Amino acid sequence: MTDRSPPVFLQRELYRARRLADAARLLPILGACLFALPLLWRGEGGEVSTSRAMLYLFAVWALLILAAALLSRRLGDIRERHGDGAEPD
Amino acid sequence: MPSLNLLVAVCLGYVAFLFLVAAAAERAAWRGRVGWLRGPWVYTLSLSIYCTAWTFYGAVGYAARSGLEYLTIYLGPTLIMLGWWWGLRKLVRIGRAQRITSVADLISSRYGKSTVLAVAVTLLAVVGTTPYIALQLQSVTLSFAAFAHPDPAGPPSADADATALWVAAGLALFTVIFGTRNLDVNERHHGVVMAIAVEAVVKLCALLAVGVFVVWGLGGGPSSMLDRIDASPELARWQIDGARWAGLTFLSAAAFLCLPRMFHVMVVENEDEGHLRTAAWAFPAYVLLMSLFVVPIAVVGLDLMPAGANPDLFVLTVPLASGQETLAMLSFLGGFSSATSMVIVAAIALSTMVSNHIVMPIWLRAAGGGATRSGDVRHVVLLARRVSIVGVVFLGYLYYRLSGGGTALAAIGLVAFAGLAQVLPAMVGGLFWRGATRAGALAGLLTGFAVWLYTSFLPSFGPGVVLSAGVMADGILGQGWLVPHALFGIGGMDPLIHSVLWSLTLNTAVFLAVSLLSFPQPLERLQGAQFVSALNAAGSPRGWRGGAAQTEDLMVMAQRILGAAEAQALFRREAGRQGLRGYLPEPTPEFLEVLERELAGSVGAATAHAMVGQIVGGLTVSVEELMAVADETAQMMEYSAKLESQRRELARTARQLREANEKLTRLSVQKDAFLSQISHELRTPMTSIRAFSEILRDAGGLEQRDQAKYASIIHDEALRLTRLLDDLLDLSVLENGQVSLNIREGGLADLLDHAVATALAGEAAGARLEVRRDRDAEDLRLVTDLDRLSQVFINLVANARKYCDADAPKLSIRVAERDGLLIVDFIDNGSGIPVDAQDVIFEKFARVGDQKAGGAGLGLAICREIMGRLGGTITYLPGQGGAAFRLGLPARAAMAAQ
Numbered sequence: 012m013t014d015r016s017p018p019v020f021l022q023r024e025l026y027r028a029r030r031l032a033d034a035a036r037l038l039p040i041l042g043a044c045l046f047a048l049p050l051l052w053r054g055e056g057g058e059v060s061t062s063r064a065m066l067y068l069f070a071v072w073a074l075l076i077l078a079a080a081l082l083s084r085r086l087g088d089i090r091e092r093h094g095d096g097a098e099p100d
Numbered sequence: 101m102p103s104l105n106l107l108v109a110v111c112l113g114y115v116a117f118l119f120l121v122a123a124a125a126e127r128a129a130w131r132g133r134v135g136w137l138r139g140p141w142v143y144t145l146s147l148s149i150y151c152t153a154w155t156f157y158g159a160v161g162y163a164a165r166s167g168l169e170y171l172t173i174y175l176g177p178t179l180i181m182l183g184w185w186w187g188l189r190k191l192v193r194i195g196r197a198q199r200i201t202s203v204a205d206l207i208s209s210r211y212g213k214s215t216v217l218a219v220a221v222t223l224l225a226v227v228g229t230t231p232y233i234a235l236q237l238q239s240v241t242l243s244f245a246a247f248a249h250p251d252p253a254g255p256p257s258a259d260a261d262a263t264a265l266w267v268a269a270g271l272a273l274f275t276v277i278f279g280t281r282n283l284d285v286n287e288r289h290h291g292v293v294m295a296i297a298v299e300a301v302v303k304l305c306a307l308l309a310v311g312v313f314v315v316w317g318l319g320g321g322p323s324s325m326l327d328r329i330d331a332s333p334e335l336a337r338w339q340i341d342g343a344r345w346a347g348l349t350f351l352s353a354a355a356f357l358c359l360p361r362m363f364h365v366m367v368v369e370n371e372d373e374g375h376l377r378t379a380a381w382a383f384p385a386y387v388l389l390m391s392l393f394v395v396p397i398a399v400v401g402l403d404l405m406p407a408g409a410n411p412d413l414f415v416l417t418v419p420l421a422s423g424q425e426t427l428a429m430l431s432f433l434g435g436f437s438s439a440t441s442m443v444i445v446a447a448i449a450l451s452t453m454v455s456n457h458i459v460m461p462i463w464l465r466a467a468g469g470g471a472t473r474s475g476d477v478r479h480v481v482l483l484a485r486r487v488s489i490v491g492v493v494f495l496g497y498l499y500y501r502l503s504g505g506g507t508a509l510a511a512i513g514l515v516a517f518a519g520l521a522q523v524l525p526a527m528v529g530g531l532f533w534r535g536a537t538r539a540g541a542l543a544g545l546l547t548g549f550a551v552w553l554y555t556s557f558l559p560s561f562g563p564g565v566v567l568s569a570g571v572m573a574d575g576i577l578g579q580g581w582l583v584p585h586a587l588f589g590i591g592g593m594d595p596l597i598h599s600v601l602w603s604l605t606l607n608t609a610v611f612l613a614v615s616l617l618s619f620p621q622p623l624e625r626l627q628g629a630q631f632v633s634a635l636n637a638a639g640s641p642r643g644w645r646g647g648a649a650q651t652e653d654l655m656v657m658a659q660r661i662l663g664a665a666e667a668q669a670l671f672r673r674e675a676g677r678q679g680l681r682g683y684l685p686e687p688t689p690e691f692l693e694v695l696e697r698e699l700a701g702s703v704g705a706a707t708a709h710a711m712v713g714q715i716v717g718g719l720t721v722s723v724e725e726l727m728a729v730a731d732e733t734a735q736m737m738e739y740s741a742k743l744e745s746q747r748r749e750l751a752r753t754a755r756q757l758r759e760a761n762e763k764l765t766r767l768s769v770q771k772d773a774f775l776s777q778i779s780h781e782l783r784t785p786m787t788s789i790r791a792f793s794e795i796l797r798d799a800g801g802l803e804q805r806d807q808a809k810y811a812s813i814i815h816d817e818a819l820r821l822t823r824l825l826d827d828l829l830d831l832s833v834l835e836n837g838q839v840s841l842n843i844r845e846g847g848l849a850d851l852l853d854h855a856v857a858t859a860l861a862g863e864a865a866g867a868r869l870e871v872r873r874d875r876d877a878e879d880l881r882l883v884t885d886l887d888r889l890s891q892v893f894i895n896l897v898a899n900a901r902k903y904c905d906a907d908a909p910k911l912s913i914r915v916a917e918r919d920g921l922l923i924v925d926f927i928d929n930g931s932g933i934p935v936d937a938q939d940v941i942f943e944k945f946a947r948v949g950d951q952k953a954g955g956a957g958l959g960l961a962i963c964r965e966i967m968g969r970l971g972g973t974i975t976y977l978p979g980q981g982g983a984a985f986r987l988g989l990p991a992r993a994a995m996a997a998q
Contacts, residue, residue: 032185039183046175046349050342059338062326064168065395072178072388079182079381086185087377 028089035082038075045071107247107432114433115270118440121298122278122291129290138290138371140378145297146365147383148304150177150356151390152232153239153439154513156303159391161412163398167335172345174391176352178384184376187357188366190531192376194634195367199701202453203363203523209705210530210631211538212624218457218704220545221523225360225453226492227557228519229446231512233496234503236439237264239412243435246416247428264500271443272493279448280485292444293369299437304389306434310415311393313427314400318418325396332399347597351514354521354604360449361442368449443493451488456704459484464707478663481703515560518600522548525608529615534628536611539618544611548603556599623709651684652935655979657711658695661702665918668977670698679752682939683978686755688748759939766940774944774957781824785817827958831944834965841885841969848924849878851886852913855893859901869901870910877915880922884989888966892974895959896926896985903983904930920990925977927984938976 049067052059129138155173162170180187200206204225208218241263278291319325329335356362370376401414404421415435419428463480503512525548526541593601620628651671658667668683674694675685685691692712699708792810796802802810833839856871882889900911906929914925933941944961960974967974967987977984 035185036183039179039186042179042182043349046179047346049338050340050345052338060330061167061332061335061338061395062329064338065329066326068168068171069388069392072175072384075178075182076381076384076388079384083184083377083380087374 024089028086031082031085031089035079035086038078038082042071042075045075107244107429110429110433111436114436115274115440118295118298119274122274122295125294126278126291138293140372140375141382142293142297143365143370143375144379144382144386145300146293146369147362147379148300148386148390149296149361149365149441149445150359151300151303151387151438152442153236153435154232155390156307156435156438157239157243157412157415158513159394160398160401160414161410163335163394164402164411164414167337167339168395169340169344169348170394171391172348173352174387176349176354177356178387179349180353180356181380181383184380187528187531188376188380189373190634191357192367192370192373194531194631195370196373197634198630198705199697201368201456201701201704202449203358203360203527204453204457205700205704206363206367207523207526207530207541208457209700210627211526211536211541212621212627213705213709214538214542215457215461215707217526217538217542217545218453220542220549222450222453222457224519224522224545224549226450226495228516229360229450229492230495230499231503232516233443233446233493234500235513236443237267237497237500240264240267240436240439242410242413243416243432246413246420247432264497267439268493268497271440272447272490274440275444275447275451275489275493276486279444279451279489280482289369289448292448293365296365296441296445299441300386302437303434304386306430306437307390307393307415309427310419310431311397313422313424314393314397314418318400318404318422319396325399328403329395329399332402335395335399335402341594343597344594347594347600348514351517351521351600354524355517358520358523358527359517360453360520361445364445364449364452443496447489447492450492451485454488454492455481455484456707459488460703460707464711478661478702481661512560514596515556515599518556518596518603519549519552521600522552522603522607525604525611529611530628530631531634532632533615534625534632535615536628537615537618537620538624540611540613540615543614544607544609547610548607551603551606552599555602556596559595651686652979654692654695654712655683658699659979661699661711665916670695679756682975684935686752763939767943770940770943770957777957778824782821785821789814789817827962831958831962831965834962834969837969839969842887843884844886845881845883846886848880848882848915849875851882851890852878852893855890856897858890859894859897868909869897869904870908871897872910872912874914880915882922882989884970888970889989892963892966892987895963899959900926900928900930900983904928906930906982921972922989924987924989925980925984926987927977927980927982929982932978932981932983933976935978938978941976942974 046068049059049064052064159170159173162173194200195206198206198209200209204218204221207221208214211217244263275292278295279289315322315325319328397414397418398411401409401411401418404418405414409417415431416428419425419431460481463484522545525544526536529536530541590598655667655671658670661667662670671683671685674691675682678685678688678691680686696708696712699711702708703711792814796807796810796814852873860869860871897911900909904911909928909930911926911928914923914927916923916925942960942964944958964974967989970989972987972989975986975988977986
């Protein structure tokens with residue numbers, strides 16, 4: 012049974028895969044927090060211009076999309092190399 | 101200003117183009133060239149039916165009225181897609197594993213395949229979707245009117261109702277044609293999905309084009325556009341109600357999961373779980389682009405258009421007012437696309453629910469519970485779907501007419517979202533909590549539905565329409581704590597948020613409480629375990645105990661629902677998996693499970709379960725299996741599963757050995773019987789030949805007439821002997837492989853003509869056996885040994901003539917080409933061949949029952965040898981309501997007639 016155990020570097024990669032999945036799980040929570048953040052903006056006499064809010068929201072949105080694209084690509088690569096079994100739940 | 105006629109022509113041209121796209125996709129899929137047709141990009145684009153006309157036109161209006169709040173409608177789905185690893189992945193995997201056909205089917209299947217729950221969710225979906233369809237019709241009508249009336253503030257066109265009716269009729273037609281073309285076991289519609297993907301591209305391009313024109317054409321570039329936004333009197337300040345911002349984001353996220361049309365494209369039409377990986381970021385990117393230019397268009401529209409112009413139509417009227425007619429036309433097509441794709445998918449999703457969960461159960465009950473009766477029920481299902489589609493679209497039109505198409509309709513989008521979100525607690529609870537029960541789900545659903553009706557849906561018609569102004573102000577029966585917009589005396593909240601808060605809170609509370617207090621049935625617990633642990637693909641516990649089922653009855657039923665060819669392929673595959681030949685597998689729990697899932701793909705889980713249950717006899721779950729589910733120690737389960745599978749393996753081997761032994765014994769008995777039969781057959785003609793030749797020899801002075809008569813008797817008997825010996829010789833030649841084939845080319849129809857004529861030649865005029873044929877399918881050329889093939893045909897037709905015991909005997913000859921085989925079926929309407937005789941009829945000397953017709957039992961053995969020499973097969977086809985034989989010839993022997 013010793014020859015069936017994966018080499019060390021593979022275990023490290025599987026460990027990475029699990030943490031990637033954790034990151035994928037945390038992403039929507041991060042997104043929800045960032046999207047809710049503008050609700051706290053009350054500074055400077057309660058005046059925040061729409062253009063600033065718009066720039067902030069779209070920037071956050073674009074960053075989240077970028078992060079999701081990178082994460083799903085990495086997760087997909089790992090799945091291709093190790094099959095479905097490597098998928099952490 | 102483009103004329104209305106031009107607009108109609110462009111619309112019709114666009115619809116014709118969609119027809120072509122859908123038809124081409126269907127044809128490509130039919131030829132098996134699915135490939136990129138169902139790749140991750142098409143999947144992502146098909147998700148864009150989330151963006152309906154309400155978001156295409158309405159987002160700008162929304163932004164003009166409430167600033168950036170419109171973004172919540174897109175942020176919710178974005179968060180759901182970003183969290184695909186948590187929720188959607190599980191949802192899609194369950195949907196594929198359990199052959200889920202709709203959101204109602206999901207809920208029903210999770211909670212023990214309950215019909216009541218399925219009906220409840222279906223009704224909720226119909227009530228929640230109808231106003232939404234009305235909204236789409238309204239938006240198309242308004243955009244038509246915007247072209248017809250140059251004055252944007254003018255009254256709506258008088259023929260708006262006619263426009264809405266034409267649009268509704270056209271959409272119903274398109275949906276019926278491409279949504280119900282076939283009853284696919286996977287419930288996938290390649291044509292529709294492709295058309296929707298094209299529409300997604302059109303609406304995105306249209307909105308981007310208008311946005312680019314507004315920002316760079318009218319606004320003078322991005323930076324001056326931002327200045328202009330901040331200078332706008334209505335939109336300059338970020339003033340957001342926190343409760344609405346959070347509440348609407350949550351609501352749109354919930355609706356994204358629960359809307360029937362979203363569930364349909366996301367789960368039911370999903371081809372590959374891996375597509376989610378692309379959609380997880382590509383769909384948020386799509387909605388980001390859809391919402392990017394909304395605020396600039398709103399700001400420029402408010403500047404440019406006269407006061408009182410409808411901001412919902414700025415996407416259309418701003419280009420029109422700037423003289424950009426082509427752009428306006430493109431924008432119109434974008435809105436048209438959004439509306440049509442939403443109505444088409446919503447109608448398909450709703451009609452699937454209505455036909456599977458309401459029409460089919462009623463029909464099955466009305467038909468007397470006869471799941472084993474013969475006849476195809478697929479036409480009933482398809483008809484139910486078509487009628488439901490027309491009904492759903494018409495209901496939307498009716499709602500549009502009754503509500504007057506006014507501003508009341510514009511607010512209904514979010515109200516509909518809130519109604520459909522009532523499914524959420526039962527859905528999420530079912531996916532993640534084993535303790536959720538059917539009673540809990542039903543109670544929660546009904547509570548949420550009732551609260552939503554009272555606080556949101558009925559008041560949405562305005563005070564005094566359904567709920568009187570008195571009720572709106574003082575509550576029903578004067579009870580102050582029942583005021584629709586201030587339940588329990590908590591007022592001052594935004595009405596929509598108030599309704600969502602109370603309906604979902606009470607829904608969830610009742611769902612949890614009743615689940616905790618009630619006790620689930622065994623099937624619920626099994627399904628619950630399968631759903632909750634769907635991602636740990638461990639061996640799934642079985643829902644059926646085999647034994648009592650009659651496989652032939654199951655086959656009769658499966659053929660009615662899946663279609664003859666699919667059902668036969670399934671049964672043959674499963675029989676092969678069990679190591680058996682032919683079409684009848686053992687009714688093991690595994691097989692019943694597979695069969696039920698296949699059926700569920702066509703008629704829904706609850707109906708499929710009920711139909712299999714009728715035949716199997718309700719033996720569903722054993723105590724041991726329940727313990728296996730409850731037992732958390734995986735090792736124990738694995739070990740006992742291993743033992744169990746070994747036991748099954750042994751039992752199967754023993755059964756096969758027993759079968760082989762029985763067959764050998766029967767063959768030996770038959771051989772003995774044949775020897776005495778053949779002696780008898782040889783002696784009878786011999787006796788009469790000897791007798792009559794003695795008469796001819798000894799009795800002198802016979803008349804010429806008598807002499808001729810006796811001689812002809814001798815001749816006939818000699819012929820009979822020769823025929824018998826010929827058959828024996830023929831068979832031995834074939835078996836020894838000494839036969840040389842005479843390959844020629846000829847027509848199948850001619851061959852069959854000849855065979856039928858020859859086989860029925862002996863019969864009196866007005867032959868008793870009626871032969872039904874399909875001349876079109878027979879129009880094939882063959883390259884094979886025509887004489888030998890003809891011999892087989894003659895034998896089968898003659899058998900039907902001799903042995904078919906029906907009062908009005910009929911023989912159907914069906915020709916089909918499938919999987920590289922030319923298939924010819926001979927099916928009569930007699931009593932067929934008993935199961936215990938089916939495996940020996942092709943053996944030499946085998947004969948069924950009493951031999952009134954007096955053959956030697958060699959015909960089918962010769963047929964089998966001939967077909968083997970020709971590279972084909974002959975098999976007995978059970979479950980066709982009579983004796984049925986199937987010939988398979990390699991396709992290279994056949995070629996379509998030139």
